[in-house]
Amino acid sequence: MKYADFLNMVDDSTRAVCRRVYAENKDTIKIKKEETAIKNLEKILGAVFDITYEKGFQAMSMRDLSRRSGLSMGAMYPYFRSKEELLGIILRQGRAMLKNVFEKFKTGSERPEDRLEKVIKAHIFLSERAKPWFYFMFMEAKNLSAGERKAILESEAYTEAVIVEILEAGERAGVFRKRRHVLTASIIKAMQQEWYLKRWKYARRKVTVDEYADYVINFVNSFCLVQNSDMEAN
Template identity: 60%
Template sequence: MDQQIKGITLMNYADFKKRVENYREEIYRDVYLENQEKIRIKKESTAIKNFEKIFDAVFDITYEKGFQAMTMRDLSSRANMSLGALYGYFASKEELLAIIQKQGSSMIRNIFAQFHDQTAPLLEQLRAVIKTHLFLSESARPWFYFTFMEAKNLTSTGRQAVIAMEEYTENMLVTILESGEEKGIFRKQNHLLTASIIKAMQQEWYLKRWKYRKREIDVDAYADCVLEFTESYCLNPDYAECGI
C-alpha cells in the first residue's frame, strides 16, 4: 500500500473501502514473507490463500468461545485444513497468536501512515485520524476485536506490543491537540485525557457493533457523531474555521 491517500475528512466509508480494497491480500503476503523461513509451504499464492483461511477461522472461533478454548481440531475443521497442513504454517497456538497480533499492528501503522497527512491543517488532521480509526475498525473488525479481547493471553512482550500500539494511536491525537492549542485552534486542556476519551468512543464502535446495528446506525453516522462531540469540546470558541 504505497500510494499516498489524501482527503479523508470528506470521505465516507464506501470510499475508504475502495481505497484499501487490496489490503487483505497484502496483509497475508506480508505474513508469508515475514515467516517464510519458518513455514514449510513455499508457494506464495498457496500460503497467502491458506493464511487468510486460517486467520478468518481463528477470528470466527474466538468470537464464539475465545482463543484459549479453541483447539487445533476446531481450527482444522473451520479452516477446512488438516492438522498436518496447519502445522506447516505455525508451530503452536502461541506462535499463531503472536503472528496475528504483530500483523494487526503493522496493518494499523500502514493505514494511518497513508491517511494521516501531517502537513494538512490541524483540524483536518484530527478529523482524519478519528475517521481512519473508525473506518479501519469497521473494515477489519475481527482483527480489532481479537486484539482487544485476546491481549490478556499474550506473552509479556506481546502485551507490551499491544500497549505500544494503543499509545501510538493515542499519541497521534495528543500531538495534534497540543499543536492546535499552540495555534489557538483547540482549547487548553488535558489533551492526554481527551485523547483517551476519543479512543474509548472509537473502541465502543467495534466492541459493541451489535448495539448500533440494532439501532440502524452505520459507521458514517457514528463517525460524524464522534467528530461533532470532539470538535464541540476541543475547538477554541474564538477559532473560526478558515483554513488555518
C-alpha cells in the same frame, strides 16, 4: 472523508493481508507454493476470527480450528509452530496495519481540526475494514507473553501520542481549547474502540460507520473547538 473514500486509499482486503502475512513469515511457514499458502491462510485466519469471536482464543482448540478451517491438523501446523506463534502472527500483523494507516493519515492537512478528523476517522474506518483483527487484538491482548504485551502497549501509546500532538498543535493555533489533552485522547480512543467492540449493537440498529464516525467527530468538536458552532444536528 467517507468510508468509501478510505477504501480507495488503502488495500486491506483479506487476500492482500494474507499475502503480507505469508511474505513476512516465510521463514517459519513450511509451505513453498505461494498460492496454496495464501489460500489456506485465508481459511485459517477466517476460522480463528469466527471461533474467537464466539468463545475466545484460549477456548478455541486446535481441533475446533481444524474443523472450521476445513484443514486437518497435519495440514495446519506447517503454517505455524504452535498455537502461541499463531497468536503472535495475528497480533503482529494487526499492529502493522494500524501503524501503516496512522502514518498515512496523520500528516498532510495543515489545519489541526482537519488533521484530528482525519486521524480519528482513519482509525474507525480501518477498524471497520478489518473488524475481526481489531476485536481480536483487543480481546486477546491480555493473554500475551512479555514481549508481545510490551509491543501492544507501545502501539497504544503511539496512537494516543499522535492525537495528543494534534490537540496541542490546535491549542497553540488557537482553534482548540486548553484541556487535559492526554485525557481527551484516551476518551477519543474509547469512542473508537466502542465501534469494533460492540459491532453487533450497531449492526442490529443499522447505524453505518459513516454515521458513527461523524457523530464521534461532532462529539469531540463540541468539547475541543474554541468557537462551538456545530449547528449541524447529528
